[in-house]
Amino acid sequence: xxxxxxxxxxxxxxxxxxxxxxxxxxxxxxxxxxxxxxxxxxxxxxxxxxxxxxxxxxxxxxxxxxxxxxxxxxxxxxxxxxxxxxxxxxxxxxxxxxxxxxxxxxxxxxxxxxxxxxxxxxxxxxxxxxxxxxxxxxxxxxxxxxxxxxxxxxxxxxxxxxxxxxxxxxxxxxxxxxxxxxxxxxxxxxxxxxxxxxxxxxxxxxxxxxxxxxxxxxxxxxxxxxxxxxxxxxxxxxxxxxxxxxxxxxxxxxxxxxxxxxxxxxxxxxxxxxxxxxxxxxxxxxxxxxxxxx
Amino acid sequence: xxxxxxxxxxxxxxxxxxxxxxxxxxxxxxxxxxxxxxxxxxxxxxxxxxxxxxxxxxxxxxxxxxxxxxxxxxxxxxxxxxxxxxxxxxxxxxxxxxxxxxxxxxxxxxxxxxxxxxxxxxxxxxxxxxxxxxxxxxxxxxxxxxxxxxxxxxxxxxxxxxxxxxxxxxxxxxxxxxxxxxxxxxxxxxxxxxxxxxxxxxxxxxxxxxxxxxxxxxxxxxxxxxxxxxxxxxxxxxx
Numbered sequence: 001x002x003x004x005x006x007x008x009x010x011x012x013x014x015x016x017x018x019x020x021x022x023x024x025x026x027x028x029x030x031x032x033x034x035x036x037x038x039x040x041x042x043x044x045x046x047x048x049x050x051x052x053x054x055x056x057x058x059x060x061x062x063x064x065x066x067x068x069x070x071x072x073x074x075x076x077x078x079x080x081x082x083x084x085x086x087x088x089x090x091x092x093x094x095x096x097x098x099x100x101x102x103x104x105x106x107x108x109x110x111x112x113x114x115x116x117x118x119x120x121x122x123x124x125x126x127x128x129x130x131x132x133x134x135x136x137x138x139x140x141x142x143x144x145x146x147x148x149x150x151x152x153x154x155x156x157x158x159x160x161x162x163x164x165x166x167x168x169x170x171x172x173x174x175x176x177x178x179x180x181x182x183x184x185x186x187x188x189x190x191x192x193x194x195x196x197x198x199x200x201x202x203x204x205x206x207x208x209x210x211x212x213x214x215x216x217x218x219x220x221x222x223x224x225x226x227x228x229x230x231x232x233x234x235x236x237x238x239x240x241x242x243x244x245x246x247x248x249x250x251x252x253x254x255x256x257x258x259x260x261x262x263x264x265x266x267x268x269x270x271x272x273x274x275x276x277x278x279x280x281x282x283x284x285x286x287x288x289x290x291x292x293x294x
Numbered sequence: 295x296x297x298x299x300x301x302x303x304x305x306x307x308x309x310x311x312x313x314x315x316x317x318x319x320x321x322x323x324x325x326x327x328x329x330x331x332x333x334x335x336x337x338x339x340x341x342x343x344x345x346x347x348x349x350x351x352x353x354x355x356x357x358x359x360x361x362x363x364x365x366x367x368x369x370x371x372x373x374x375x376x377x378x379x380x381x382x383x384x385x386x387x388x389x390x391x392x393x394x395x396x397x398x399x400x401x402x403x404x405x406x407x408x409x410x411x412x413x414x415x416x417x418x419x420x421x422x423x424x425x426x427x428x429x430x431x432x433x434x435x436x437x438x439x440x441x442x443x444x445x446x447x448x449x450x451x452x453x454x455x456x457x458x459x460x461x462x463x464x465x466x467x468x469x470x471x472x473x474x475x476x477x478x479x480x481x482x483x484x485x486x487x488x489x490x491x492x493x494x495x496x497x498x499x500x501x502x503x504x505x506x507x508x509x510x511x512x513x514x515x516x517x518x519x520x521x522x523x524x525x526x527x528x529x530x531x532x533x
Contacts (some may be wrong), residue, residue, distance in 0.1 A: 004405050008399050204384075205385070206345070207383065209373035209400060209401070
């Protein structure tokens with residue numbers, strides 16, 4: 001395409017928006033509304049993901065060693081280091097276990113005095129699985145190792161919680177996609193209303209030999225501008241809503257911390273502008289199709 | 295330049311608009327197409343624009359065989375011919391200059407050429423001083439002159455005017471016809487479908503009369519009348 005043709009498309013596209021201000025405003029509002037809801041869903045999704053990640057991190061397996069089997073520690077360490085299902089692990093020796101216990105008791109620690117010589121506590125490993133799904137399998141494997149007395153791991157509730165989170169996440173994505181499709185069709189219909197008035201213009205253009213591509217050029221630019229403007233507004237609104245709702249929620253629900261959205265700022269802006277302009281362009285092309293057919 | 299070979303057109307509602315039309319227009323000719331409303335003039339023009347397809351027969355315009363012209367080629371074909379309508383059909387949101395410019399922009403002409411050609415054709419139709427006006431600020435005659443400028447800006451070999459003076463007063467009609475004649479003298483083939491009897495009679499160009507879908511008269515340096523005075527025509531229709 002020639003540069004001057006592109007320039008004409010842009011000039012005419014801007015002019016059309018200016019001449020059809022009401023339509024443009026209506027279309028922009030639709031983009032804003034749709035993207036705002038999309039943004040809210042994205043925020044919810046991110047937080048669900050974040051929460052489930054945090055839960056995952058708290059899951060660990062405790063491998064209690066048999067008494068007097070500390071010489072097996074290097075072997076077990078070697079096993080854990082080589083296992084891909086293990087994110088990290090710590091070894092707590094009986095001495096350290098006693099120290100920790102003392103710390104926990106605070107000023108009552110004198111109760112434990114004299115135990116150093118004949119430490120009743122046993123050494124243990126804290127093993128954190130790379131993924132929560134590995135927990136059971138890993139626990140089973142650890143049980144078979146020599147020197148291991150007992151293996152504790154959290155019950156299946158965590159697993160279930162995670163599955164629920166996953167379902168919610170998929171639901172979020174489905175809703176977002178649905179919203180985009182709805183937005184495209186609403187915009188198509190809004191543009192169609194003004195297109196009805198412009199169809200005479202289109203027929204004149206066809207009479208003097210304009211190709212369909214040439215006729216649709218300004219409309220594409222128009223949809224693009226509508227999409228970008230809508231995306232920018234929606235972005236600002238979502239950020240504001242998120243900021244204030246997190247502020248309110250973290251005061252009421254103290255046991256959960258929320259995602260700091262500013263980490264995803266540019267990603268969300270990029271996504272909004274990309275999908276917003278795509279929605280605008282598709283909307284205007286769909287509405288135009290009818291008049292370009294004949 | 296233009297060739298109709300045994301062309302018939304029957305509309306889906308059964309009306310036979312054109313019946314076995316044979317017509318040849320040479321390059322550089324000026325032809326009036328006359329006939330009462332509903333005689334088939336507009337059908338003929340629409341066929342030339344490939345807005346509709348003939349039911350039978352072949353239409354050739356320049357190097358194009360319209361029967362074989364694929365749909366996506368139509369815009370490119372239409373750029374090669376100029377067209378003027380009774381209702382002007384200017385783009386309302388564009389100025390006079392932009393309307394003419396648009397016809398060149400769609401062809402992808404370089405802007406250098408556009409900047410030279412548009413003012414030139416505007417001065418040719420005497421509207422250089424109204425370049426920045428919008429169509430609704432112009433009189434009917436001026437609007438039609440803009441349409442003419444737009445039709446010739448791409449230097450078409452054929453110019454089709456469908457009742458170009460239908461909405462204009464007699465004086466203005468004459469202006470338009472003189473312009474069409476000028477354009478013809480510059481080498482463009484001109485086909486004018488019209489009702490303007492006085493103009494046709496005094497301009498003494500080739501006249502093709504059409505009635506009930508048939509060509510009833512084809513006369514070089516002819517006149518409008520074909521129904522009562524022309525005995526030959528009457529005879530033809532009787533036979």
